[in-house]
Amino acid sequence: xxxxxxxxxxxxxxxxxxxxxxxxxxxxxxxxxxxxxxxxxxxxxxxxxxxxxxxxxxxxxxxxxxxxxxxxxxxxxxxxxxxxxxxxxxxxxxxxxxxxxxxxxxxxxxxxxxxxxxxxxxxxxxxxxxxxxxxxxxxxxxxxxxxxxxxxxxxxxxxxxxxxxxxxxxxxxxxxxxxxxxxxxxxxxxxxxxxxxxxxxxxx
Numbered sequence: 001x002x003x004x005x006x007x008x009x010x011x012x013x014x015x016x017x018x019x020x021x022x023x024x025x026x027x028x029x030x031x032x033x034x035x036x037x038x039x040x041x042x043x044x045x046x047x048x049x050x051x052x053x054x055x056x057x058x059x060x061x062x063x064x065x066x067x068x069x070x071x072x073x074x075x076x077x078x079x080x081x082x083x084x085x086x087x088x089x090x091x092x093x094x095x096x097x098x099x100x101x102x103x104x105x106x107x108x109x110x111x112x113x114x115x116x117x118x119x120x121x122x123x124x125x126x127x128x129x130x131x132x133x134x135x136x137x138x139x140x141x142x143x144x145x146x147x148x149x150x151x152x153x154x155x156x157x158x159x160x161x162x163x164x165x166x167x168x169x170x171x172x173x174x175x176x177x178x179x180x181x182x183x184x185x186x187x188x189x190x191x192x193x194x195x196x197x198x199x200x201x202x203x204x
Contacts, residue, residue, distance in 0.1 A: 029071055032157055032202035034061035039201045041077055045194040047175075048187045052096065057081035059113060061200055063159055070129050070150050073159065074117040075200060079108045104174035105167075111138045116163070119143070127151065131161065137170040148198075156203035163196045 036058040044053040056077050063073030082100050087093040101108040118133040124147070132145040148161030168178035175190040182189060 029064050029066040030204060031062055031064045032204060034058060034063070034075060034200045034202045036060065040197075040199050042197040042199075043082075043194060044197075045190070047190040051086070052084055053086050054082065054084040056083070056196075058200075061202075063118070063157075063200065063202060065150070065152070065157060068126075068150070068152055069123065070118075070121045070131070070148070070159070072118050072121070073131075073200075074115065074133075075198070077114045079106050079112055079114055082106070082108070105172050107138050114138075116144075121148075135163065135165065137165070138172075140170045142169050156201070158202065159198070159200045161198050163198060165194055165196060166192050167194060168192045 039058045039061070041056045041058055042053065043056060044051060056079065059076040059078040061073070061075030064071045079101070082097055084093050084096050084100075087096060100106060103110075106114070114135075114137045116133050116135050118131055120132040122130045122132075124130060127150050129148050129150065130145055131148050132143060134141050135144045144163055144165070146161050146163045148159050151158045151160075168176050173179040175185055175188055176192055177185065177189055178192055
């Protein structure tokens with residue numbers, strides 16, 4: 001009789017643990033759809049004699065949180081929406097936008113979108129991660145890693161981070177020291193690295 005009670009107690013404990021595991025395992029990760037109108041991509045490119053900066057509109061995006069933990073995500077940028085914000089002269093501004101859209105840089109006519117897809121998110125602190133993923137520009141895909149901060153909200157969440165892009169890896173040859181002699185380029189050289197500040201605002 002004592003043995004039967006012990007067995008029954010053990011079985012009850014096993015069932016309790018199993019039910020807890022099922023309940024915890026049954027929690028579903030939440031996918032948040034990015035609100036393109038509230039999100040933004042800011043770019044900044046530098047050259048020996050200065051810099052230019054502006055924005056690119058987001059076409060679509062999403063990210064996934066398992067509880068408060070970032071587990072995945074992606075976004076697509078509409079490269080036809082490149083804007084230059086630092087030049088007030090309308091003609092010069094238009095020329096630079098046209099040049100950025102040309103084959104020297106983003107080849108927008110052939111490649112109207114650029115995209116990023118998360119392959120790994122490594123937690124650093126409670127709300128920060130090192131995110132690794134595939135960045136595709138001009139049809140060329142390369143892995144990049146950059147830090148992001150995740151901020152949960154009552155009806156959604158936001159993800160912010162800065163991607164440093166080496167344009168030479170995406171066949172952007174214009175005045176690049178990776179393709180031309182730096183001494184020959186002199187003060188006309190455009191640096192290979194440019195940045196994209198990513199701010200994704202999403203709702204459930």
